[in-house]
Amino acid sequence: MILMELADAVLQGNRLALARLLTQVENDTPEGRLALDSLYAHTGKAHLIGVTGAPGTGKSSLVNQLARAYRNPPEGYAPQRVGIVAVDPSSPFTGGAILGDRVRMRDLAGDPGVFIRSMATRGSLGGLAAATASMVLALDAAGYEVVLIETVGAGQAEVDIARLAHTTLVIEAPGLGDEIQAIKAGILEIADLLVVNKADRPGVENTERALRGMLQLAHPTHRPGGLHHGFAITERASLEPGEVALETPAWEPPVLRTVATEGTGVVELYREIARHRQHLESSGEWARRERTRLQSELEVLLQATLVTRWKGAYGSPEVVQEVVERMLRRELSPWQAVTALLDGFIE
Amino acid sequence: MILMELADAVLQGNRLALARLLTQVENDTPEGRLALDSLYAHTGKAHLIGVTGAPGTGKSSLVNQLARAYRNPPEGYAPQRVGIVAVDPSSPFTGGAILGDRVRMRDLAGDPGVFIRSMATRGSLGGLAAATASMVLALDAAGYEVVLIETVGAGQAEVDIARLAHTTLVIEAPGLGDEIQAIKAGILEIADLLVVNKADRPGVENTERALRGMLQLAHPTHRPGGLHHGFAITERASLEPGEVALETPAWEPPVLRTVATEGTGVVELYREIARHRQHLESSGEWARRERTRLQSELEVLLQATLVTRWKGAYGSPEVVQEVVERMLRRELSPWQAVTALLDGFIE
Numbered sequence: 001m002i003l004m005e006l007a008d009a010v011l012q013g014n015r016l017a018l019a020r021l022l023t024q025v026e027n028d029t030p031e032g033r034l035a036l037d038s039l040y041a042h043t044g045k046a047h048l049i050g051v052t053g054a055p056g057t058g059k060s061s062l063v064n065q066l067a068r069a070y071r072n073p074p075e076g077y078a079p080q081r082v083g084i085v086a087v088d089p090s091s092p093f094t095g096g097a098i099l100g101d102r103v104r105m106r107d108l109a110g111d112p113g114v115f116i117r118s119m120a121t122r123g124s125l126g127g128l129a130a131a132t133a134s135m136v137l138a139l140d141a142a143g144y145e146v147v148l149i150e151t152v153g154a155g156q157a158e159v160d161i162a163r164l165a166h167t168t169l170v171i172e173a174p175g176l177g178d179e180i181q182a183i184k185a186g187i188l189e190i191a192d193l194l195v196v197n198k199a200d201r202p203g204v205e206n207t208e209r210a211l212r213g214m215l216q217l218a219h220p221t222h223r224p225g226g227l228h229h230g231f232a233i234t235e236r237a238s239l240e241p242g243e244v245a246l247e248t249p250a251w252e253p254p255v256l257r258t259v260a261t262e263g264t265g266v267v268e269l270y271r272e273i274a275r276h277r278q279h280l281e282s283s284g285e286w287a288r289r290e291r292t293r294l295q296s297e298l299e300v301l302l303q304a305t306l307v308t309r310w311k312g313a314y315g316s317p318e319v320v321q322e323v324v325e326r327m328l329r330r331e332l333s334p335w336q337a338v339t340a341l342l343d344g345f346i347e
Numbered sequence: 348m349i350l351m352e353l354a355d356a357v358l359q360g361n362r363l364a365l366a367r368l369l370t371q372v373e374n375d376t377p378e379g380r381l382a383l384d385s386l387y388a389h390t391g392k393a394h395l396i397g398v399t400g401a402p403g404t405g406k407s408s409l410v411n412q413l414a415r416a417y418r419n420p421p422e423g424y425a426p427q428r429v430g431i432v433a434v435d436p437s438s439p440f441t442g443g444a445i446l447g448d449r450v451r452m453r454d455l456a457g458d459p460g461v462f463i464r465s466m467a468t469r470g471s472l473g474g475l476a477a478a479t480a481s482m483v484l485a486l487d488a489a490g491y492e493v494v495l496i497e498t499v500g501a502g503q504a505e506v507d508i509a510r511l512a513h514t515t516l517v518i519e520a521p522g523l524g525d526e527i528q529a530i531k532a533g534i535l536e537i538a539d540l541l542v543v544n545k546a547d548r549p550g551v552e553n554t555e556r557a558l559r560g561m562l563q564l565a566h567p568t569h570r571p572g573g574l575h576h577g578f579a580i581t582e583r584a585s586l587e588p589g590e591v592a593l594e595t596p597a598w599e600p601p602v603l604r605t606v607a608t609e610g611t612g613v614v615e616l617y618r619e620i621a622r623h624r625q626h627l628e629s630s631g632e633w634a635r636r637e638r639t640r641l642q643s644e645l646e647v648l649l650q651a652t653l654v655t656r657w658k659g660a661y662g663s664p665e666v667v668q669e670v671v672e673r674m675l676r677r678e679l680s681p682w683q684a685v686t687a688l689l690d691g692f693i694e
Contacts, residue, residue: 033682036682040677040680291671291675295667297681298670298671298681298685298688299654301685302654302662302685302689303653303654305685305689306654306657306689307646307649307653309689310649320642320645324641324642328637328638330387330388333383333387334480334641334645334648335380335648338648338652341645342649342653342656
């Protein structure tokens with residue numbers, strides 16, 4: 001299959017072609033890049049939904065239930081095609097990811113409107129976010145109207161991946177301990193919706209109360225940074241006295257309860273996600289997030305490409321090795337080493 | 348205080364100067380870099396010990412207990428000065444980190460042989476690992492003979508930070524659920540010692556059994572990559588038939604039990620860490636890890652510096668913005684955008 005054919009086949013809905021493309025993309029091959037380049041004009045339509053949360057919260061079950069809901073929506077909504085990208089940055093090996101696929105397969109197998117792909121971590125810094133972004137582009141081009149991006153854990157990787165999403169769900173579960181609650185404070189900053197899954201367990205009220213308390217802390221009157229925030233309060237200063245601001249009300253992240261294993265609360269979650277999408281569009285936030293996402297994608301690619309090109313042109317392994325030897329002898333500090341390597345290359 | 352004075356004061360053991368330097372380093376100021384450059388010749392002496400594990404495992408208590416053990420060691424060992432760098436990559440805010448400092452302070456306050464510093468995440472990719480590396484250098488130069496680097500979570504950030512350490516401890520606790528165990532498989536790859544903390548809780552045998560099982564999986568006959576591995580099996584192929592290999596036995600990560608809140612098992616942990624250090628030195632692995640660490644530090648700095656310099660010289664915000672606009676109109680794919688930006692700059 002030559003490459004234009006691959007891209008064409010993906011556009012025509014050929015699942016095998018899509019699977020091949022995703023493998024090319026995951027391995028970051030020149031072929032994969034070329035195919036993505038030609039598919040890029042067909043992207044920008046999918047609703048990207050990030051789903052993150054600590055291990056043990058039942059994220060995967062909830063993602064499966066959401067996928068089912070998009071296939072068989074509540075009355076008044078049209079069925080949509082769903083792509084799922086499950087990212088596991090904790091594992092340098094694909095073992096867990098492959099296992100995850102198999103478990104899912106049983107549940108959603110045979111539905112041509114669902115495409116599931118797992119990926120493990122990439123070796124390089126930023127590689128995971130870049131590879132995930134490319135896979136999401138491919139699914140978008142292939143006509144999946146909703147792409148669920150599932151990540152495990154609570155680290156920087158999750159925050160980077162959440163930057164890909166239009167809507168970010170943070171999943172909690174009762175009884176995971178106070179320390180987990182505490183470290184979630186950072187993750188809450190990126191949450192558009194909070195879900196207490198396993199809500200049939202004891203302690204659900206405490207978890208919910210803790211989340212609401214942390215929401216207060218995380219989103220007081222305005223949210224810093226402005227990257228992932230639904231607030232439309234931007235031009236208050238320009239209002240005349242007495243003038244009424246015609247602005248979209250700020251988005252307040254709702255806290256929802258679900259029991260994914262039984263499907264409880266999934267329809268409500270579906271509706272809240274739909275409501276968030278509507279909010280994004282009416283507030284202009286959808287376009288703002290698109291821009292932020294593309295900017296950060298460009299940044300990551302630029303960084304990786306600069307290093308690759310510099311190495312190709314100037315930074316031969318021997319030159320770098322010599323500098324490392326001098327660092328080992330404590331003759332050059334890391335910064336002095338970088339300065340030595342880049343000297344004369346670019347000021 | 349001018350800068351050479353700052354570096355000199357740090358070398359003379361002035362704690363206030365060290366605190367100021369660490370702030371400069373965390374904010375990545377030119378002053379901080381210059382001071383580190385002049386301190387670099389005094390580094391390379393500290394034993395860097397990474398301590399990582401999921402939330403709820405009691406890492407911080409264990410780190411405190413270890414710090415006490417280094418101050419009041421078992422018979423036959425000399426007291427050592429201890430630096431602690433607590434990294435919380437999950438929080439974009441310092442709230443948690445500051446709180447952590449206060450709790451620790453009560454425990455170790457007033458001991459001039461202990462220096463504790465917390466840091467939250469840096470915005471940029473790779474920024475956290477780079478900033479941590481620099482802080483560790485500063486503590487090393489200031490004469491802290493042991494530096495404990497504590498990280499929360501189980502993501503790429505932990506793996507990157509573990510690359511800084513000579514010895515990596517992975518902390519578990521009973522009853523954190525099967526899923527946590529599963530995602531730990533990746534982290535186990537970097538473990539030199541495994542600790543089941545909270546070992547007075549029910550389920551400790553199960554946790555231990557699970558860890559040993561995963562160790563089997565993670566370290567079968569050799570470990571891939573060779574970055575963090577205590578194995579000295581490198582030149583087997585060159586042995587003549589019948590020749591006996593004079594090599595250090597491979598390091599098999601021990602599994603230890605502790606109850607940090609009561610100090611149980613801490614002396615054994617101390618001894619095992621000492622044994623690992625001895626192993627590193629006798630096998631030549633200490634030098635290998637030093638080299639790997641400096642290489643990866645150089646790589647991260649190089650990447651960041653290339654981007655900064657390119658932006659300074661060519662990538663004005665207006666130029667980048669124009670490219671992002673074209674990406675938004677789907678005229679340029681991310682790769683095409685990077686190519687356009689770097690065109691003519693470096694092939």
